[in-house]
Amino acid sequence: MSVQSVGGISIAYDEYGSGIPFVLLHGHPFNHTMWQDQREALQAICRVITPDLRGYGETTVVPGKTTMAEFARDLAALLDALAIERIILGGLSMGGQIVFEFYRQFPERVRALLLADTQPQVDTEEVRAARYTTAERILAEGMQDFATELLPRLLARETMASQPKVVERVRQMIVNTPPAGAAAALRGRAERQDYTPVLGEIAVPTLIVVGSEDEFTPVQDAQLMHQGIAGSQLAILEGVGHMPNMERPFEFNAVLRKFLLPIISAN
Template identity: 45%
Template sequence: MPFRALFHLRLTEAGCTVAVYSAGVRHGQHQPSGEATAGLYREAGRLPAALPVPGRVRGGGDERLRAGARRNVTLDGTEHQLTLTPPPPRARSDRHHRAPSPRRCGCPGGGEAAVAVATLAAGTERTPRPRRNRLPDRAAAQRVSGRGPLIYAARMGTYEVDGVRLAYEEWGPEGGTPVVLVHGHPFDRSLWRAQARRLAGAGCRVVLPDLRGYGESQVVPGRTPFPVFAGDVVALLDHLGIADAVVGGVSMGGQITMEIRRLHPERVRALVLAGTSYPAETEEGRVGRLALAERLLAEGMGGYADEVIGRMLAPYNVEAKPDAAAHVLRMMRGTDPEGAAAALRGRAERADYEATLSAVTEPVLVVVGADDSFTTVADAEAIRRLVPHATLTVIDGAGHLPHLEQPEETGEALVEFVTGVD
């Protein structure tokens, strides 16, 4: 008999209520690898949050999660401790009293799917009842109640390029305007997650890749040239069946975005260039990146992360926005030095993108923090001179990562731009 489990996890802070559903695990079997789904739904006026499912649920004996077990999970960049409470009665979905099938619930990956439902409201406990009817499609989210906007599920998966396993997550309806957002160095795809949720809420289909060597993607030591990064992103579009997309990135991710436009212009519907610059690396810069690669291999990421946090964020935001600072530090410290070094060596040899930008006819949004000391407002204005029809948005109160430091203002600019793209 298949084992169906419904776990109700209670967040110990702020009176938050979280329910985690895992379906399709059989007795004595490990849950298959593949796509997992973390879903998020909210009512109007409640705070959104991304909830990574705390480990795979496995069937059989002692492997099951026990009531009272504690797990640490990350919720929007902040760690919380969850306590497992006894599961409520299993839902009856048909006349044979079987639990709802994950496929009938519209979850991708069949038995591999897990859906997390979060309602964040202090002092409020609301556990949604499982629906008996089929959901509209596998990308769509349920409403927690009859009120409020839909929030779509994050569908997480992997794909391979020449034997290298790469990770990604996808937000929003499959029929929405496709948007690919590329993280910078030395980060991972969670860098864009808040904006992905916002764009998904506006009806966009948002794809966040982990570049090779970063996040959950495989590390390939040595050197990773920008054409390889660009090819990985295009392979992800192929994997998802996306012909062209709004492609954007921040910092190194912005340069990879320009590399995609240089090598694969037919795959680009519009460009978002945040905190980035177009010239080729100078000789001084090349030497510096190669030296930094060796330093990271010798010392690890910790010292470098502490050294540059006051430039990744505007210095005043390191203390004023502790959650953002903690998120950035966690990403930097968690990056594999081999992956970071390989990217630095590739970045040292990047192309000049002046000719590429001069030929752009697609819509372009240029975003820069007013106090960015890595890529300044002057660098952003230089891009707009090459692309006169580009929209330049300067975000006050932000440094190199405006989408983390001022997420509301940056999000408004992104949604307005993307929803205006044909």
Template identity: 50%
Template sequence: MVNAYDDEGDGPPLLLVHGHPFDRSMWWPQLDHFRDRYRVVVPDLRGYGEAAGASGTTPLPAFADDLVALLDRLAIDRAVVWGLSMGGQITMELHRSHPERVRALVLADTTHEADEPAAARARHETADRVEREGIGPYAEELMRRMISPRTAVEQPDVADHVRRMMRGAPPAGAAAALRGRAARPDYTPSLASARVPVLVVVGEEDEFTPVATARRLHGTVPGSALAVVPRAGHLPNLEQPALFNRVVEEFLAGLPDR
């Protein structure tokens, strides 16, 4: 259940889904930019931020159902749903399981492909380690690849924000999500038959889901758009917010009325 979220602005609804191991503050630049013309809903996912309490395994369908329940609570019929990294995978799951709630998709720095067996095993091992050691060592390992080296040097405030989010993630919630991601399906079938507009965005210097991965995702969705954000790693919305916002704004401006 989602019990911590921001709901600001008035207009067509946008639902922003954060990545791992972050919280809803990763979308602050987008909340600030879009709330003048849109209703922007930004939740903390189960087990993250102020929504602690997850343990064991949190399957992606559980995250998606949480988000649909939030839309119901807010009396939102359909929304433009966008997510980054794990949030993108949750967005794809929401589209697969509840397509009637989705007006359009924005998929940022994410992959539609299921984990190979070795990758799935590695997620389970990491989940066990996070529960055993705490989130700190894992966060520092991720930090070296999460943002581009350029961002780390030129934007220390962004680097500090990213580090605070990761180190603040509840270990049990992060571990539960890792196990859930290991079991996710391949979203190729549902995306290949998508009947809503889709935008794929990726940071030019993303190491986790590089441009080649974004191009495969783009090629999976007929009629989708692809945007590569220069001078950004895995978090282009924070590293280059003006460029990221412009790309999404142009996409939103081109959507049909309903």
């Protein structure tokens, strides 16, 4: 991995390929390796950049609370350090919410968007309270038991039964996530703003992808984004949970490549 020191922290990232930069933001509680199948499939057509977010992977852990705005500013600082002006930007789950925040702050830096298994609206009071509770729990207990409980909710039943390597990859990402970093992000997510108004402001090509069995951000959330973002494309992958890029990488990559090629060719 490469490392850039920006804004008082060190951001670790991988990059492959050349051409138009395509930045992919991981979800919680994962790291940049969740995009392994995408970087391998796409590096022939673009410059794929996959950072570890603040508090995750090999990037600096800052205890306390990390807001979506801080994550977005971290990305802007990384792009400045790499002398990159405009990007195609994608994210899954929390990564998708950071995408909304980045577009809100820096719309001129975005060529196109990928929104995978995410949602723009704020949490219910119940979910918000659960984020704070989970933050305290993982600080006290670590990530092992949390991973065991989370996996069946993240991945479709078929994935759990038939793809042990994928299950183990996801497990390893979770258990290797620093608890202080994960807790800080949970607190920040609980206090994020409503990004639903941003939907109508998005004026770049946008691809929305969701697994049909996603428990955390169901198909209804994807349809809400599709209706709110003019000209957006929606792909629903059947029999897939919250992590379609890992559960069905061939299908996910085919949809993504079809979306990207006209944008890359036009630039």
